[in-house]
Amino acid sequence: MKEKILDLVEQFVDAQEKKFVPGETVVQYTGPTIDKDEYTAIIGTVLDGWFGLGAQASEFEAKVAQRLAKTYGVYVNSGSSANLIALETMKELYCIEDKNYKIITTAASFPTTVNPILQLGFEPIFVDVELGTYNLNDEQVMDAFNDEDVIGIVYAHPLGIPVANTKKYYELIKQKGGFLIEDCCDALDSTYNDGELVGKYSDAATLSFYAAHHITTGEGGMVAFSQRNAANVARSYRDWGRACFCAGKDVLSSTGACNRRFADWLGTGVVTDHRYVYDRIGYNVKPLELQASMGLAQLKKLDDLTQRRKDNYICLHGFLSQYEQYFILPTTPSGTDASWFSYPITIKDDAPFKRADIVEFLEENKIQTRNFFAGNLLDHPAYKQFDFELKYSLDNASKITNDTFMIGVWPGLNEEIYQYVFEVFEKFFNQRGL
Numbered sequence: 001m002k003e004k005i006l007d008l009v010e011q012f013v014d015a016q017e018k019k020f021v022p023g024e025t026v027v028q029y030t031g032p033t034i035d036k037d038e039y040t041a042i043i044g045t046v047l048d049g050w051f052g053l054g055a056q057a058s059e060f061e062a063k064v065a066q067r068l069a070k071t072y073g074v075y076v077n078s079g080s081s082a083n084l085i086a087l088e089t090m091k092e093l094y095c096i097e098d099k100n101y102k103i104i105t106t107a108a109s110f111p112t113t114v115n116p117i118l119q120l121g122f123e124p125i126f127v128d129v130e131l132g133t134y135n136l137n138d139e140q141v142m143d144a145f146n147d148e149d150v151i152g153i154v155y156a157h158p159l160g161i162p163v164a165n166t167k168k169y170y171e172l173i174k175q176k177g178g179f180l181i182e183d184c185c186d187a188l189d190s191t192y193n194d195g196e197l198v199g200k201y202s203d204a205a206t207l208s209f210y211a212a213h214h215i216t217t218g219e220g221g222m223v224a225f226s227q228r229n230a231a232n233v234a235r236s237y238r239d240w241g242r243a244c245f246c247a248g249k250d251v252l253s254s255t256g257a258c259n260r261r262f263a264d265w266l267g268t269g270v271v272t273d274h275r276y277v278y279d280r281i282g283y284n285v286k287p288l289e290l291q292a293s294m295g296l297a298q299l300k301k302l303d304d305l306t307q308r309r310k311d312n313y314i315c316l317h318g319f320l321s322q323y324e325q326y327f328i329l330p331t332t333p334s335g336t337d338a339s340w341f342s343y344p345i346t347i348k349d350d351a352p353f354k355r356a357d358i359v360e361f362l363e364e365n366k367i368q369t370r371n372f373f374a375g376n377l378l379d380h381p382a383y384k385q386f387d388f389e390l391k392y393s394l395d396n397a398s399k400i401t402n403d404t405f406m407i408g409v410w411p412g413l414n415e416e417i418y419q420y421v422f423e424v425f426e427k428f429f430n431q432r433g434l
Ligand SMILES: Cc1ncc(COP(=O)(O)O)c(C=O)c1O
Pocket: 077, 078, 079, 080, 081, 083, 110, 112, 113, 156, 183, 185, 186, 208, 209, 210, 212, 220, 221
């Protein structure tokens, strides 16, 4: 019966394919690239009747970790949770003195890259970014490293563009006895240092599997480590703060992975189940096994998806280069290669039109646009409550708030769709006599 159901699911999904109709079909800025493989994986797992994390999640954790040049993955319910759990773990492992620790980060960011810094009581040192590569302002970062209270550096590879100086920052923070967290949520498969996967030069690397990202499990995220100990700490924060770190088939074991599941864990002379002993003030940010099954189906396609993102960037970039008089177009720093999340365009100061003009025109013509996330976080209401001591100018970050927008390069787009997108751009410039 299960086979019959899955067969019907395949037929149903195949029948959903839609043709692109210029001017009618919305050109999405991003979206999931899934087919019958993901649907049958999810429904097959549901029919097996196993909902909590299990063998497929363990396999997904190991495979994704490898794709971040790490060894251990901890699957969580979002990229935001991954950033939170990553910083909780670093706090436990690195912040052993009672002092006011500071973390270098950038103001031009997705909110939940920075929010854990505030939620966990660190003081942020905000640095600006360069326009075009959206990499951190290196001069400001190097100056910030001189602050003796700095214990960490946390940032994202923006929209898939690798932060080229990551290895240098990693070595510097190690000299200070601190940590680097690489938010790779938008950058799965991007490379730096002439071909090394992002994720390599950090103590923790994170991913998001929300539908907008390179691979999706609907919602979901991963935090990956090179050290088993760090992964065990992260797993504990993810799973209510419990002491037991059994995963996969060990969960079913009557003795546990440690072979001491039932012992005097509380030191009271009473035998207690280790699965109900709590070491930390934890959360529950676990995803579901059916999401992991979807992730495994997505991973099989990742090489192809990455190539299509790169091809789409080349196609779009080739066309838009004729408008460089008006636009700052995205570029990658030398030695890096981006698996693009999206295509950011910043309107130059002296352009004879505003961001709102072109965004409105594109949207009217069914071409989706998005802001480059928050732009400068500090321009937003939530961050006004903090009395941040700002050491550096954040002018570029604020320019992004006001003048940057992004359009799509995701694998759901192709040359036929881009021909339509190009016509709309040409119309916009023609109408203005430009
Ligand atoms: C750089 C970055 N970090 C973190 C996140 C948060 O991921 P999630 O939506 O899975 O919580 C996102 C989301 O798009 C992101 O772009």
